[in-house]
Amino acid sequence: MSEIVGIQHLDFQAGDRIFEQGARGEAAYMVVSGRVEITIAPKQGPAKSLGYLTKGKVFGELSMFDGYEHMATAVAREPTRVTAMGLEHFQMLVDNMDPVMKAIVMQMVKRSRQTAGNPPM
Numbered sequence: 001m002s003e004i005v006g007i008q009h010l011d012f013q014a015g016d017r018i019f020e021q022g023a024r025g026e027a028a029y030m031v032v033s034g035r036v037e038i039t040i041a042p043k044q045g046p047a048k049s050l051g052y053l054t055k056g057k058v059f060g061e062l063s064m065f066d067g068y069e070h071m072a073t074a075v076a077r078e079p080t081r082v083t084a085m086g087l088e089h090f091q092m093l094v095d096n097m098d099p100v101m102k103a104i105v106m107q108m109v110k111r112s113r114q115t116a117g118n119p120p121m
Contacts, residue, residue: 004086012076018060021073025063027084031055034080040072052077064090065109071116 004010004027012018018029021041029036031053038059041047050072053059063070064087094102 004084006089007083007085010082010084012080012082014076014078014080016076016080018074018076018082019070021071022069025060025067025070025087027086028058028061028064028090029074029082029084030058032081032083034082035077036080036082037075037077038072039075047073062109062112065094065106066113068113071113 009032010029012034018036019025021039033055036053036057036059038050038053039047040050059074060070062068064085094105097105
């Protein structure tokens with residue numbers, strides 16, 4: 001996929017990978033229509049489904065905040081349209097956040113990764 005600049009609408013067919021576990025985050029996504037499955041592949045054993053996201057659900061955002069790799073893979077399970085916000089635009093908004101709110105959000109991101117068993121290095 002090419003670099004996402006600003007805010008874009010992207011279309012995926014069933015089976016298309018939106019992003020891979022371990023890849024660098026390049027965008028945060030919101031489902032406009034369709035269905036996205038989030039899966040995680042442990043070091044050993046088969047991939048495990050974490051669930052499905054439908055209209056209005058956001059994904060891929062953690063790596064946008066902290067710069068670490070995606071903890072899971074996102075796959076369109078039917079024709080799907082998402083709104084994607086590119087990294088540069090996302091960072092501009094984060095940089096302009098109130099410092100206290102930014103600290104709270106960053107702590108939430110860190111705790112989310114720790115809870116998932118994938119803390120940042």
